[in-house]
Amino acid sequence: MPEDIVFCKGGGCTAKLGAGVLSRVLSKLPKGPADPDLLVGYDSRDDAAVYRISDDTAVVQTLDFFPPMVDDPYTFGQIAACNALSDIYAMGGEVKTALNIVCFPEKWDLNVLGKILQGGAEKVIEAGGTLAGGHSIAGDGVLYGLSVMGTVRPDRALANNRGRPGDKLILTKKLGVGILCTANRVGEASPEGMAEAIASMTTLNKRAAEIAARYEVHACTDVTGFGLIGHLREMLDGKLSATVRWKQVPVIGEAKRHADEFLLTAAGQRNRNFAGDAVRFDSVPFAMEEILFDSQTSGGLLLAVSPDQARDLEAELRTAGMPAAVIGELLEKTEPEITIN
Amino acid sequence: MMKKTVNAMGDPCPIPVVKTRAAIRELNGAPGTVETLVDNEIAVQNLTKMAVQKGYGVSSQQLGKDQYRVTLSIAGGIPEEDEPEEIVCAPVPKRGNTVVAVSSSAMGTGNDELGAALMKAFLYALARQEEPPAAVLFYNGGAKLTCEGSVSLEDLKDLEARGTEILTCGTCLNFYGLTEKLRVGGVTNMYDIVEKLTGAGLVVRP
Numbered sequence: 001m002p003e004d005i006v007f008c009k010g011g012g013c014t015a016k017l018g019a020g021v022l023s024r025v026l027s028k029l030p031k032g033p034a035d036p037d038l039l040v041g042y043d044s045r046d047d048a049a050v051y052r053i054s055d056d057t058a059v060v061q062t063l064d065f066f067p068p069m070v071d072d073p074y075t076f077g078q079i080a081a082c083n084a085l086s087d088i089y090a091m092g093g094e095v096k097t098a099l100n101i102v103c104f105p106e107k108w109d110l111n112v113l114g115k116i117l118q119g120g121a122e123k124v125i126e127a128g129g130t131l132a133g134g135h136s137i138a139g140d141g142v143l144y145g146l147s148v149m150g151t152v153r154p155d156r157a158l159a160n161n162r163g164r165p166g167d168k169l170i171l172t173k174k175l176g177v178g179i180l181c182t183a184n185r186v187g188e189a190s191p192e193g194m195a196e197a198i199a200s201m202t203t204l205n206k207r208a209a210e211i212a213a214r215y216e217v218h219a220c221t222d223v224t225g226f227g228l229i230g231h232l233r234e235m236l237d238g239k240l241s242a243t244v245r246w247k248q249v250p251v252i253g254e255a256k257r258h259a260d261e262f263l264l265t266a267a268g269q270r271n272r273n274f275a276g277d278a279v280r281f282d283s284v285p286f287a288m289e290e291i292l293f294d295s296q297t298s299g300g301l302l303l304a305v306s307p308d309q310a311r312d313l314e315a316e317l318r319t320a321g322m323p324a325a326v327i328g329e330l331l332e333k334t335e336p337e338i339t340i341n
Numbered sequence: 342m343m344k345k346t347v348n349a350m351g352d353p354c355p356i357p358v359v360k361t362r363a364a365i366r367e368l369n370g371a372p373g374t375v376e377t378l379v380d381n382e383i384a385v386q387n388l389t390k391m392a393v394q395k396g397y398g399v400s401s402q403q404l405g406k407d408q409y410r411v412t413l414s415i416a417g418g419i420p421e422e423d424e425p426e427e428i429v430c431a432p433v434p435k436r437g438n439t440v441v442a443v444s445s446s447a448m449g450t451g452n453d454e455l456g457a458a459l460m461k462a463f464l465y466a467l468a469r470q471e472e473p474p475a476a477v478l479f480y481n482g483g484a485k486l487t488c489e490g491s492v493s494l495e496d497l498k499d500l501e502a503r504g505t506e507i508l509t510c511g512t513c514l515n516f517y518g519l520t521e522k523l524r525v526g527g528v529t530n531m532y533d534i535v536e537k538l539t540g541a542g543l544v545v546r547p
Contacts, residue, residue, distance in 0.1 A: 174527070186359050192511075192530035247504035253533040262362070262391040266354040266383040273386070286394055323527050 040091065040159050048087040050157045058154040062087035065101045065145020069181045069297055070198065073112045077119025077144060079201040083224065083298040084146035085127045089209035090222040090301060092158035093150035095127040100134025103143035116144050127204055156213070161237035163219035163304030167330040169242065170314055172208040173200050173300025174323050175228055175291050176255025182265050183258035193254035200252070201298040207320055208301050215313045216306035223299035227271040228292050229279055229338060231302055236330070236337060243339045244328035246288050255294070259287035267295035275338075282341035292340065304330055343373035350380045350408070357384045358391050365397075365415055372417030380407045388413070439474040440541035441467065443483035448547045461492050463547045468496035473505045474545070476537050478529070480510035488514070489522040497525045510534065 039058055040050040048062035064084035068076040081098075088095050100120060104113045124131045129148070180197040183189040189197075205222060212220065223231045228249070232242055271293040281289055300322075305313055310326050317324035345364045349357035361377045368375075377388060385401050388411045392399035398414030447456025448463050464486070467474070477500065479487050486493050487509045501507045507526025514520045514528065538544055 182355055186355065190530070190532045192532060196528070196530070248502075250527065253506075253508070253527070253529055257536065262358045262387070262394070263355045264358065264387050264390070266381070266387070269354070269383045269386050269390075273383075318524065321521055321523070 039154060039157055048091050050091055050093075050152065050154075052154045056153055058152050058157055060088050060091045060093040060150040060152055060157070061147075062091075062150075063101070063145070063147045065143050066297070068142055068144075070184075070194075073115035074119040075198055075202065076142075077116035077121075078123050079119075079198070079298050080116075080144045081120035081123035081146055082202055082204050084148055085123060085129075086205045086222045086224075086298060086301075088127075088148050088150035089205040090158065090160070090220050091150070091152055092156050092209065092213060092217075092220065093152035095124070095129035095148060095150045095206075097130050097132045098124045098127075098146045098148045099132060100136070101143070101145050101147060102134060102136035103139040103141065104136060105140060105142070106138040116142070120144065120146065123202075123204065127206055158217060158220040160219055160221035160231075160235050161239070163235055163240060163330045165240060165330055165332045166307050167218055167304040168307050168310030168326050169232070169244065169328045169330065170303045170305055170310060170317070170324055171223065171228065171250060171300055171327050172205065172303070172317055172322050172324045173203070173223070173296075174250040174252045175223070175294055175296060175299070176252035177201055177297055177299070178227075178265055178268065178295040179255040179258050179263060179291065180252060181297070183254075183261075183263040186263060188258060188261065188263060190254060193252065196252050196254070200300075203298075205301050208317060208322060208324070211316050211320060212301065212303055212305075212313065215309045217303050217313075218306065219304040221302050223296050223302050225267065225295045225297075226274075227268065227294050227296065228302070229275050230271045230293075232338060233275050233278060235302065235304060239333060241331040241334045241337050241339075242328055243331065243341065244292070246284050246292065246340050248325050248327045249288075249292070250323040250325050250327075251288075251291055255291055256285075256287040259290040259294075264290055265295060268293045271295060278337035280336040280339050282339065284340050289340075300324075343368055343371055345373065345375045347375060347377040349384065350378050352379070352384075354384055354387050358387055361388060361391070361411075361413065365413070368415060368417065370417055373415055375413045375415065377411045377413070378404075379409050379411065382409065385409045385411055438540070438542035439472075439545060440537050440543070441474045441477040441545045441547070442538060443477060443479045443486060443547060445482040446485045447482070460486070460547065464493040464496045468499045468503075473500055473503045475541070476506040476508060477526075478508050478510070478534055478537060479526075480513050480534065484509050484513040484517060484519060487523055487525050488519045489524050491524070494524050501526055508533070508537075 037052040039052055048060055050058050050060050052058040070076050121131050177197040180189050180193055184194050219235050221231050221235055314324055314326050347360045347364050349360050357379050364375045389399050392413050401411045403409050447453050448459035449456055497507050508529035511528040
């Protein structure tokens with residue numbers, strides 16, 4: 001790339017609007033009459049909609065895009081696509097079609113755009129879907145993502161807020177990619193650390209979702225911009241509480257070192273501001289607190305699974321090569337909402 | 342008393358923290374204050390968080406719309422090192438921060454069959470210690486012990502469930518063609534291995 005192109009200024013899900021700001025805006029939107037076929041909508045603060053079109057088929061519709069979080073356009077394309085496709089998997093669906101959404105500066109080398117789109121297209125194919133078109137505009141910075149359509153059997157659609165007290169929580173990917181990308185931007189990340197983060201972000205949640213579908217999973221979400229704690233709070237939905245054992249949470253080792261060096265994102269701090277009061281930390285190291293608030297790009301699935309099946313699901317995910325772990329459990333509503341110990 | 346001013350207006354996180362820490366290092370251990378100007382409240386919060394963790398005095402004022410000043414008071418005494426690695430390599434050894442380094446699938450030299458049986462017994466006993474180690478690192482021939490077919494998988498899973506980090510060298514898995522066969526714990530790199538070994542209170546090599 002020519003040197004005057006600053007491809008990566010700090011993007012991915014760290015570029016998301018804060019949950020606090022967002023919920024104030026969303027709560028003021030007018031709502032039409034409730035449609036009984038809209039099985040999952042924005043009331044549950046999910047980032048995808050599930051709409052029943054017949055007794056045995058519902059359509060899952062999602063949209064996700066963001067600025068680059070890595071310097072390589074092809075890798076960025078792959079990550080952005082994985083992140084967008086993930087919403088379908090979080091709903092328990094199958095990917096069918098995808099449309100590109102692109103913003104790209106007119107004067108830049110179009111080969112850069114070509115690389116982004118190639119990375120994205122490859123991931124759509126890997127997901128078993130068809131890239132059916134897209135929409136692009138010229139603008140100041142780079143943005144890329146996908147609108148994805150998938151299908152799911154209505155009785156198999158997974159909401160993010162139907163977990164039950166006693167359910168075990170399983171996380172399928174390591175946390176820390178936001179901090180790693182931030183450290184990389186100031187030249188502190190090791191090549192191995194970045195390689196681990198990129199390998200994680202370019203892994204589809206497809207396999208995790210396929211395996212999870214064979215177990216009694218009550219709720220599922222993908223961990224992205226609001227961090228593990230933010231997305232866990234969405235799962236609790238004001239009706240449940242949870243404990244998380246921080247030592248069990250899979251983490252990219254190097255992220256701890258960068259967090260201890262305060263290479264922290266604004267997004268992580270926004271997540272802390274939004275959710276901080278609901279969380280009690282019992283002797284959790286500072287770096288780990290930061291990682292639990294760290295904004296993830298193309299993060300893993302967070303599953304609430306029936307307690308008697310949790311260890312088997314964990315074992316099967318691990319056998320498939322994922323760093324999955326049982327990290328805690330859901331409880332009846334109590335104070336505080338989330339305990340990390 | 343030295344005083345430094347850092348202009349981090351318009352800088353996205355974590356640049357304000359990076360610039361401020363560079364200014365603190367320039368104090369060379371002398372007491373002083375560092376004032377950092379930033380344009381958003383989140384940056385104020387991230388600077389404050391750093392100051393609290395580091396034990397500096399900290400206060401902040403809003404000077405105008407989108408303009409904040411964060412003032413850090415540094416007591417001095419211990420200069421901040423230039424390289425974070427140097428901090429990592431000189432930790433206060435903590436009791437209990439034990440790291441076990443497993444570099445072979447056999448314990449001891451002599452007969453390999455005996456060595457394999459001894460290693461199995463070692464990991465079995467390790468998993469039943471009252472105080473489990475902070476981490477067990479597997480490299481070179483040791484990498485085989487965390488992979489499919491290892492007789493110690495259950496013991497290592499038990500250790501992991503008790504909070505021990507089980508980490509296998511990624512280069513080694515790759516070398517032995519075991520990358521897809523890892524069955525317990527995570528993958529690590531040399532940087533992390535060095536950090537864990539040098540930061541350990543006690544390193545045990547079976």
